[in-house]
Amino acid sequence: xxxxxxxAMLLLVVLGAPASATVTVRASPIPPSQVSTxxxxxxxxxxxxxxxxxxxxxxxxxxxxxxxxxxGSIEAERSVSQTNLFYPGITLDVMVPETTPTRYVIQGxxxxxxxxxxxCSFKYRGRAVEASTSVTGGGYGFTFGTTSGVxxxxxxxxxxxxxxxxxxxxxGGPPGGGCEPFCTxxx
Numbered sequence: 668x669x670x671x672x673x674x675a676m677l678l679l680v681v682l683g684a685p686a687s688a689t690v691t692v693r694a695s696p697i698p699p700s701q702v703s704t705x706x707x708x709x710x711x712x713x714x715x716x717x718x719x720x721x722x723x724x725x726x727x728x729x730x731x732x733x734x735x736x737x738x739g740s741i742e743a744e745r746s747v748s749q750t751n752l753f754y755p756g757i758t759l760d761v762m763v764p765e766t767t768p769t770r771y772v773i774q775g776x777x778x779x780x781x782x783x784x785x786x787c788s789f790k791y792r793g794r795a796v797e798a799s800t801s802v803t804g805g806g807y808g809f810t811f812g813t814t815s816g817v818x819x820x821x822x823x824x825x826x827x828x829x830x831x832x833x834x835x836x837x838x839g840g841p842p843g844g845g846c847e848p849f850c851t852x853x854x
């Protein structure tokens with residue numbers, strides 16, 4: 668009796684699967700921007716994936732690099748999976764990183780010449796994947812999901828922006844006095 672109940676539950680799960688799943692993805696960057704006139708930049712990425720199926724993994728990542736930057740690029744990646752065995756159709760939003768926008772310090776900023784302008788590139792990508800899975804129980808097993816193995820959708824692009832190292836004013840400091848980090852200024 669227990670085996671028949673498990674078989675009936677598995678059959679309901681399989682019968683509820685759509686005959687042919689579709690997958691879409693949209694990667695939306697938080698517009699990268701310099702924080703005031705500092706060495707910091709705000710960036711982030713939202714990736715939205717959708718499927719008409721029951722299994723979905725959505726993720727994304729980015730690479731941030733500015734000319735004159737030292738120690739390579741800044742990179743981040745993140746993915747999340749969701750399964751809904753009883754009702755087809757999943758929409759999943761993933762933020763990269765988990766908290767956005769995220770503020771990074773551009774390494775090498777302090778060696779940039781005052782008054783210089785630096786081109787920066789924010790390359791981002793989002794991906795959504797629907798795959799098949801197997802469910803077993805009570806001596807029975809079923810595989811459901813896409814029949815072609817994996818459905819995959821990708822969205823990628825590049826956003827360009829500039830960072831400006833402000834010019835020094837008479838007295839050696841920025842306008843209105845004060846100092847940049849790690850320097851000695853006289854107001």
